[in-house]
Amino acid sequence: MKKDKHAVLSILRDKILSGALKQGDRLVEIPTAEMLGVSRTPVRIAFRALEQEGLLTQLPRRGYQVREITNDEIAGSVEVRGVLEGLAARQIVEKGLAGEVIAELKQCLSDGDALFSDRSFNEEKVQTYVEMNRKFHDVLVKGSQNNAIAMALQINEHMPMASVSSLVFNPDESDREYERLYYAHQQHHDIVQAIEAGQGARAESLMKEHAQAAMNRYEQLSKGTTSRTIRSE
Amino acid sequence: MKKDKHAVLSILRDKILSGALKQGDRLVEIPTAEMLGVSRTPVRIAFRALEQEGLLTQLPRRGYQVREITNDEIAGSVEVRGVLEGLAARQIVEKGLAGEVIAELKQCLSDGDALFSDRSFNEEKVQTYVEMNRKFHDVLVKGSQNNAIAMALQINEHMPMASVSSLVFNPDESDREYERLYYAHQQHHDIVQAIEAGQGARAESLMKEHAQAAMNRYEQLSKGTTSRTIRSE
DNA sequence: AATATTGAAATTGGATCCAATTGATCAAAA
DNA sequence: TTTTGATCAATTGGATCCAATTTCAATATT
Incomplete structure (x- = not known):
């Protein structure tokens, strides 16, 4: 099994984002290298990244x-995502x-519509939703033809809780x-409608609002019920 | 002379941004390491970064x-800087x-005012202006208390021609x-005025416009006169 | 008992070594 | 002459080695 060049980086990032490595945990080169069965070199590069x-x-x-x-950082990150994806929509x-x-x-949109055709909603459907959502945002950003947006978002997307690829779901x-x-899906509809109608400014502000919506949700949450974080990729 | 840990990275980045390394130039680990008098390891880390x-x-x-x-990329990058700094102003x-x-x-503002007190304008003054300008944008971004903005801008700031710290000046x-x-300096005045008056949305759009102004300039240019790029830091 | 000192352990940064892959070159065969 | 095959050089990725620095603890000294 030939490991990808960025395997160590991905694995570590994943462990952090998934919570396997908790905030405050210490990470040292040699033990980490041993744990992953590689030498210090790739670990060092990954740490830097x-x-x-x-x-x-x-x-x-x-x-x-x-x-x-902190929660403030997550909020800030969501704002940033809002303006960047807003810019993408406008462009x-x-x-x-x-x-x-x-x-x-x-x-x-139609993939989403199908999901909402009946009111049942299990974890599997949420997973599908997260993937569709991610795709939507991806297409939008790539479609803007402005690579700087993707680059700027990149760091943001590695921020726990603030990225499009993670979503908190409370099964209760x-x-x-x-x-x-x-x-949220209706907002997607509105956004596409605005884009189609050539309403750049409207698409932009809808998109900002859309990012914000996820945040409102997160604030309202925070008092640790039994919710789960579902991520894609 | 003890080199900083990121010395290699900085040197290489500088060579690229200053044009000492031109677009399309190939860069290989071993010759680069020899040129800088270090081993391959720090070079490799720098290349990745x-x-x-x-x-x-x-x-x-x-x-x-x-x-x-490409010019399109620079334009895109400037747009991104606009929305991010706009967000900073609003926040x-x-x-x-x-x-x-x-x-x-x-x-x-007053440092700038002093510079414009008489109409003479030499290269030294431009250098001072670039530094003041950089400071202004820095204060604004840091002042927003939203670290995600600085992080997202970080990559942008390493984009030649699109960053606040570089400015094209035609001495002729x-x-x-x-x-x-x-x-541009008057725009700074307006922005501060808007912030002071609590006009968040106005500050935001002024800031976007301000970023855009630099771009207009750049497009108008591009037909290679004898202009110089002046950078700070 | 408190403090200074010394030395070992931890830890990173850089250098060098080795292996794997691939592009290039040159020669041989069709 | 063109194509194919084989060998070699270039190049990176990972592993290991060595040096420098700093913390920590233990011990000695006052």
């Missing part, structure tokens, strides 16, 4: 540490390239959760 | 290459923390250049 991504901080001579991410319209992406976006309130995701 | 920053691309088994940055107002940063911003048209920078 994760530091750059803001997931680790270096304690001088005491290894690295999984950074504490799709402004560049007049909407036609080429609309089809893909509409595919996402599946009814309310249904409502919430349904609402 | 520069790849992540979008300044290098890896050609499989053929080393790395300084990426070609300063929204968070009600304006008081603490206003003083610093005003310092920048120092009169027109004076006008341009004076106008």
Whole structure:
């Protein structure tokens, strides 16, 4: 089994994002290398990259540490995602390239519609939703033809809780959760409609609002019920 | 002379941004290491980081290459900077923390005013202006108390021509250049005024416009006169 | 008992070594 | 002459080694 060049980086990032490595945990080169069955070199490179991504901080001579991410930081991160994805939506319209992406976006919409056709909502459906959601945002960002947006988002997407690929779901309130995701999906509809109609500014502000919605949800949560985080990729 | 841990990274980045390494130039570990008088290890780490920053691309088994940055990419990057700095301006107002940063911003304003007190404009003054400008944007971003903005901008700031710390100046048209920078400085005044007045949305759009102004300039340019790029830090 | 000192352990950073892969070159065969 | 095959050089990725620095603890000294 030939490991990919970035395997160590991915594995470590995953462990952090999934919570296997908790905030505040210390991470040292040699033990980490042994744990993963590789040498120190790839671990070192990965640590540096994760530091750059803001997931680790270096304690001088005491290894690295999984950074504490405050709620404020998550909120800030969501704002950033909002303006960047908003820009993407606007630029799709402004560049007049909407036609080429609309089809893909509409595919996402109908995939979503299918999910909401009956009110039942289990974990599997949520997983599908998360993937569709991710696809939607992906198409939008790529469709903007502005690579700087993707680059700027990249770091953001590695922020726990703030990325499009992770979503908090509380199975005990599946009814309310249904409502919430349904609402988010309606926003997708509105956004596509705005893009199609050439309403760049409207698409932009809808998109910002859409990012914000996830945040409201998160704030309302935070008092640790039995919710689960579901991620894609 | 003890080299900093990130010395190699900084040196290479600088060579790229300053044009000492041109777009399309190939970069290989061993010769680069020899050139800098270090071993391959720090060079490898630097290459990875520069790849992540979008300044290098890896050609499989053929080393790395300084990426070609198209005008479109620069334009996109400027747009991104606009929305992010716009967000920063708005959040300063929204968070009600304006008081603490206003003083610093005003310092920048009066430093700038001094520069424009007579119409003479030499290269030294431009250098001072670039530093003041950088400070202004820095204060604004830090003042927003939203670290995600700084993180997202970070990559952007390593993009040649698109960052706040680099500015193109044509000494042959120092009169027109004076006008341009004076106008940009007036925009700074307006932005501070908006922040002070608690006009978040206005501050945001002024800031976006301000980023855009630099771009207009760049497009108008591009037909290679004898202009110089002046950078800070 | 408190403090200074010394030395070992931990830890990182850089250098060098080795292996694997692939592109290039050159020669041989069709 | 063109194509194919084989060998070699280039290049990266990972492993290990060595040096420098800092913390920590234990011991000696006052």
